[in-house]
Amino acid sequence: MDIIQPVRGTSDLLPADKAKHNHVIETAKQGAAQFGYAEMATPMFEFTEVFSRPLGASSDVVAKETYSFEDRGGTGLTLRPEGTASAMRAIISNGLTQSLPQRWFYAGPMFRYERPQKGRMRQFHQIGCELIGPASPFGDAEIIACGVHILKSLGVLEQTVLHLNTLGDSDSRQAYRTALIAYLEAYRNDLSEDSQRRLDTNPLRILDTKSASDKDILQDAPQLHRYLTPAAQTHFEAVKEALQAASIAWVDDPFLVRGLDYYSHTAFEFITDQLGAQGTVLGGGRYDGLAQSLGGPLLPAVGFAAGIERLALLGEEQAQPVPDLVLLAAEQSAEAAIFALGCQLRTDGYHVVSMLSGNMGKKMKAANKLGARFALIAGADELGRNCVSLRNMQDGTQTEVEISVLGNWLAQQR
RNA sequence: GCGGGUGUAGCUCAGUUGGUUAGAGCGCCAGUUUGUGGUACUGGAUGUCGCCGGUUCAAAUCCGGUCACUCGCCCCA
Structure with a gap:
């Protein structure tokens, strides 16, 4: 691409x-x-x-x-x-x-x-x-x-x-380093190409080799603990x-x-x-x-x-946080009121996500994907009665709640 | 820096000895449902086959280069 x-x-x-x-x-x-x-x-x-x-x-x-x-x-x-x-x-x-x-x-x-x-x-x-x-x-x-x-x-x-x-x-290591070099020099030509180079640059790292033949040679090499x-x-x-x-x-x-x-x-x-x-x-x-x-x-x-x-x-996968509520305006005229309601609910400590695009079906689908517990739905209908609809996304039950008692209603659902 | 493998749809991958219009599943979109998701059914769109060049009547397929990913080596402060 x-x-x-x-x-x-x-x-x-x-x-x-x-x-x-x-x-x-x-x-x-x-x-x-x-x-x-x-x-x-x-x-x-x-x-x-x-x-x-x-x-x-x-x-x-x-x-x-x-x-x-x-x-x-x-x-x-x-x-x-x-x-x-x-x-x-x-x-x-x-x-x-x-x-x-x-x-x-x-x-x-x-x-x-x-x-x-x-x-x-x-x-x-x-x-x-x-x-x-x-x-x-x-x-x-x-x-x-x-x-x-x-x-x-x-x-x-x-x-x-x-x-x-x-x-x-450092005294221990100096002594050991000298002994290791002396031992390995005798096998220089049998060592892997990489280890021959390391013998000059960084002999201790030969101990960490991945070559099987090098490992054989190291079997009888001097051990660091004897030089401590x-x-x-x-x-x-x-x-x-x-x-x-x-x-x-x-x-x-x-x-x-x-x-x-x-x-x-x-x-x-x-x-x-x-x-x-x-x-x-x-x-x-x-x-x-x-x-x-x-x-x-x-x-x-x-x-x-x-x-x-x-x-x-x-480690394990970590779960993403799940919203308590998603907000769905049934029609455009309800968006501002829903927006304001959402801001209040966040102030009250709820995790609230707005569904901003698509028709009701799309919004519900998106809400479902987020795993939200409740969908807060309102159109001119509910708002005219100072109400919102709350749909329980787990069992599909839906109830109309007066906005003035919304806080209490939600608290009871905890 | 060195060697092996891979690269096709948003994702995971098929694609025969080169052959005509490149496929599947998932996901996505639409509908069954005109203010309502999940399940089901129906229909739809997927794309410079990583990129550049070569061989060939013909290339996703073969060759070369390049980029990226991946496995190993080097290195690992």
Whole structure:
């Protein structure tokens, strides 16, 4: 078709879709609020450095996969590809490092220039929680518990499995990284093409490979947990103990990794097998190094984000609100009086929708489609007697009611 | 960025080895019902066969390109 299309990777949220999104957002917001997380919002674009600096060596990701542009003043700006960096920037630029901890919830659109797939749009939407300040392992546990609580509230928890790993502190990770590279170098030529490249760019991500032969090679690879410093080990044990005490089930996943240096300790993902390759529904972890990479102080923090589209795909359809009344003028001369009556009824708290086009048959049909409880019908006939007809759309009974007692009549029907 | 699949009515989809006027269901419109929906029956309209080009007497059908969707890879902050 030659008609105008939405931009690739974007889509309209028609009322049924938007209702599902809103349900996800409202449920998550409420769940997060029970943990003390308050909703906030950052701008949808930032200076490009907010996203490029933390990525360091991998900053070609920003170059290739963000919507970056210069504004009219020549300033480099980027549409946010995620929420965490902006949240941390907001902590620093608002001087909130003196007012910790901060518990934040946010929801909104994010932008990534990627090949679209199901549950993976170029403009997509995320909810997220960030706990900034505490270094305690109970912070990690709290964030995970908050994710569990939200997924449970949405009725999708049982469709997911919680994968858990630790990345240790930076000493642990340095030591492990060296050992892993040394081991894999011996098999360099047997690795998949992708993994050979990753061996140079981002060796930890080889653990996340989809190649079967790579997985065979990884069978005997060094394990991260053997390289944990005592402090890192203690932290992870405490997180697990807390989860266990709260009866939160997980599977240990030593191959769950993060590529960037500012991550540390806990990493987790709630994964489903029902969305194809886009299996991660909610993911997060500790990112103690992020604030420093943004030029701030060392600031412990842990958080998660979840894709609203994916949660909506797993969740149920949401019912649209049903009007209490629909208004039908039998003839044009009655429209103004009916209009005024409708406005009064809305003031009284009723959900009232006008049927504006077509003959009586059409209006009734439209009213029926909306699922309205009552049709309020009036023509010169009724109005001459200061009355309106009220038709019960369920059983088809119709009664004439004096306008002066309409409020009482409706109240009795509740 | 790379590879596979798909694109026909508003929606879900048929359409044979290329062949004359491109179909079904749902939805939509009209009527049975001149101030009244749902159910039923009757009738009606659906359309640049994604787009551009090529092969052919002839293309929805075959070929090439392109765009979009989709599945997977890369990436996943």
